[in-house]
Every structure is written in C-alpha cells, then in structure tokens.
Amino acid sequence: MREIYIVEFPSNLGLKEPHPGKEPGVKRLPDWFQRHNLHKILDPENTLRLDPPKYNNTKDSETQILNANSLIEYAREQAYLVNNLLTRNKFPFILGGDCSILLGSAIALKQKGNYALFYLDGHTDFMDISLSETGGVGGMAASIVTGNGHEKLTNILNLSPYIKEENLWCVGNREYDDEYENEIRNSSATYISLKDLREKGISNCTTAFLSEVENKNLDGFWLHIDVDVLNDTIMPCVDSRTPDGLTYDEFNELTSYLFQSKKLCGLEITILDPDLDTTGKYTKDFVDNITHTFNLSQKNQF
Known part of the structure; x- marks a missing residue:
C-alpha cells in the first residue's frame, strides 16, 4: 500500500462571491474536515x-475568467507539489477548495504520463466560457483540463491538454438541460448522467471505466469528487444545489470500486462549504462514509 498524504488546497478562486463582498466559504473545507476527524481517521503519513x-x-479582461492570473500561479505551485508526491509513489488525498484545484493536479499528471480522469460531480463542469454566467473556473474545470477554452489556462507550461478528452469520464450530472449537456455530448469524453448511471448500473459503469484504463494501457487515473454529486437532502451545503443525487449507499458502492483499483493514483474532494453547515452534521456524515469506504477499500485493494 502506498503512503497517503493529505494535501490541503483551500482555494475558492474558481467561484463567484455568494454575496457582494463575501468570499465563498469553501476555502475552509480542509480545516472543517480536520475538525470532524477526517485526518485522524485516515492517519496519513503527512x-x-x-x-x-x-x-x-x-474577471480577467483577456479571458473573462475570475481570478485567472491567480489560478495560473496557484496551478503551477500545486502541480509541483503533486508531481513530487507522485514521483515518490505517494498517494495524494487532496482536500479543496472548489473544482478549480483540478488544474494543478491535471498538470502534474500530464508531466508524469498519460492518465484518465473520473469526474464524479452533480454537474458536468464541461462548459465553454460563453455559457458561463459567472466566469468561474469551478464550472468549467473538466473542459479546461481537456484542452477546451483560452490557452492562457488550457496550455499552462505548454502542456495542453493535461488530460486527453477521450480519457475523461464525466459521471453523475443531474442538470438536465440540452444546451448544457450538449457541450459534453458533442465531445469525445464519456458522459454518464445520474439517470444513465442508475439505468446501466454502478458496477457495470465502473467496470467499463477500469477496463478502459487497462485496455488503453494508461499510467493510471485520477478521481475528482465534488460532494454535490450527493443527494441534496444529505449534502445541501454546496454552492449550486440541484434536486436528487446519489444516496450514500450508491456513492459508497461507486467509490469503493475505484478506491480498490491500483490504477488510482490520487483523488480530490471539493465544494463542501462550512459556512452552509454550521452544525457540522452533513460534514460528519460525509467524513464517516468516505473514510470508512476508503480505508476498507485499501485493505481489499486488487
């Protein structure tokens, strides 16, 4: 078993202000998780x-993207850190932050080889800036890391695309809108909405993904988990709420298959906003579920 390193990227650079003059609270996610014992339960090496x-x-005048220059600076620093861990065969267990933290991880993956991305999210985040009302990279992260958009963000360190579009699996979206979904439908990525996931079956979908990673002889895969993939009744403390979503039984089944794969080289968790969970109830439930599934899966890794 590889040594686990918890990595904290407490960034809110990819989100708009929830109210004028107020920063998104998701930057407190790592500290909030630590307060609710995630660090203690995972017992990382560091x-x-x-x-x-x-x-x-x-908004950057050249790209119309929020905090663009800061995101680029941060992504470079993130990539250096993640690359170093992967080079030493450590397992980065990353706590965001919003979904824009994916940029740094994706750059590091490109520097190391050819990887797939399993993007587990209640939204596709595969959107062109022309469709974005906010200019926030959090809603465009999957698209940007696969080379779509302004090269200022898609081609940092001249590494575009960080993840090949055909190696992206976008799973769990439940924002059923043709204009929104057509962006990824018309790409070469694999798109499995929440409806499709339930119809095809979680086991079948994850098996197909893991088989593709093997058949393409990829160096591994990265797991992105946006907590808004969960049902709104059990995870309401997110910036963009949508009805329905995965139950914990479904979420634990799906992640357990991925956690058990030796091809999984790291993961990141994003979007839970402590400002929207003042009692910590929803955070505690999430920490209990993901740490139990992760630790059990590591023991049963195949």
Missing part, C-alpha cells in the same frame, strides 16, 4: 498545505 493567492472576484 499533511501538506498550499495556500492560494488572494481572492478578488475580478
């Missing part, structure tokens, strides 16, 4: 932290 540049809610 915990590393990289704080982001200052949030300013300003």
Whole structure:
C-alpha cells in the first residue's frame, strides 16, 4: 500500500462571491474536515498545505475568467507539489477548495504520463466560457483540463491538454438541460448522467471505466469528487444545489470500486462549504462514509 498524504488546497478562486463582498466559504473545507476527524481517521503519513493567492472576484479582461492570473500561479505551485508526491509513489488525498484545484493536479499528471480522469460531480463542469454566467473556473474545470477554452489556462507550461478528452469520464450530472449537456455530448469524453448511471448500473459503469484504463494501457487515473454529486437532502451545503443525487449507499458502492483499483493514483474532494453547515452534521456524515469506504477499500485493494 502506498503512503497517503493529505494535501490541503483551500482555494475558492474558481467561484463567484455568494454575496457582494463575501468570499465563498469553501476555502475552509480542509480545516472543517480536520475538525470532524477526517485526518485522524485516515492517519496519513503527512499533511501538506498550499495556500492560494488572494481572492478578488475580478474577471480577467483577456479571458473573462475570475481570478485567472491567480489560478495560473496557484496551478503551477500545486502541480509541483503533486508531481513530487507522485514521483515518490505517494498517494495524494487532496482536500479543496472548489473544482478549480483540478488544474494543478491535471498538470502534474500530464508531466508524469498519460492518465484518465473520473469526474464524479452533480454537474458536468464541461462548459465553454460563453455559457458561463459567472466566469468561474469551478464550472468549467473538466473542459479546461481537456484542452477546451483560452490557452492562457488550457496550455499552462505548454502542456495542453493535461488530460486527453477521450480519457475523461464525466459521471453523475443531474442538470438536465440540452444546451448544457450538449457541450459534453458533442465531445469525445464519456458522459454518464445520474439517470444513465442508475439505468446501466454502478458496477457495470465502473467496470467499463477500469477496463478502459487497462485496455488503453494508461499510467493510471485520477478521481475528482465534488460532494454535490450527493443527494441534496444529505449534502445541501454546496454552492449550486440541484434536486436528487446519489444516496450514500450508491456513492459508497461507486467509490469503493475505484478506491480498490491500483490504477488510482490520487483523488480530490471539493465544494463542501462550512459556512452552509454550521452544525457540522452533513460534514460528519460525509467524513464517516468516505473514510470508512476508503480505508476498507485499501485493505481489499486488487
């Protein structure tokens, strides 16, 4: 078993202000998880932290993206840290932050080889800037890391695409809107909505993904988990709430298959906002579920 390193990327650079003058609270996610014992239960070899540049809610004039220059600076620093861990055969267990933290991880993966991305999210995050009302990279992360969009963000360190589009699996979306979904339907990525996931079966979908990783002889895969993939009744403390979502039984089944694979080289968790979970009830439930599934899967790794 590889040594686990908890890595904290407490960034909110990819989100708009929830109210004028107020920063998104998701930057407190790592500290909130630690308060609710995730670090203690996982018992990592070490915990590393990289704080982001200052949030300013300003759109870049060249790209119309929020905090673009800060995101690029941060992604470079993140990539250096993640690359170092992967080179030493450590397992990065990353705590965001919003979904824009994917940029740094994806750059590191490109530097190491050819990887797949399993993007488990209640939204596709595969959106062109022209469809974005906010300019936040959090809603475009999967698209940007596969080379779509302004090269200022898609081609950092001249590494575009960080993840090949055909190696992206976007799973769990439940924002059923043709204009929104057509962005990924018209790509070469694999798109499995929540409806499709339930119809095809969790086991069948994860088996197909893991088989593809093997058949393509990829170096491994990365797991992105946005907590808003969970049912809104059990995970309401997110920035973009949508009815329905995975139950914990479904979520634990799906992640257990992925956690058990030796091809999984790291993961990241994003979007839970402590400001929206003042009692910690939803955070505690999430920590209990994911740590139990992860630790059990590591013992049963195949």
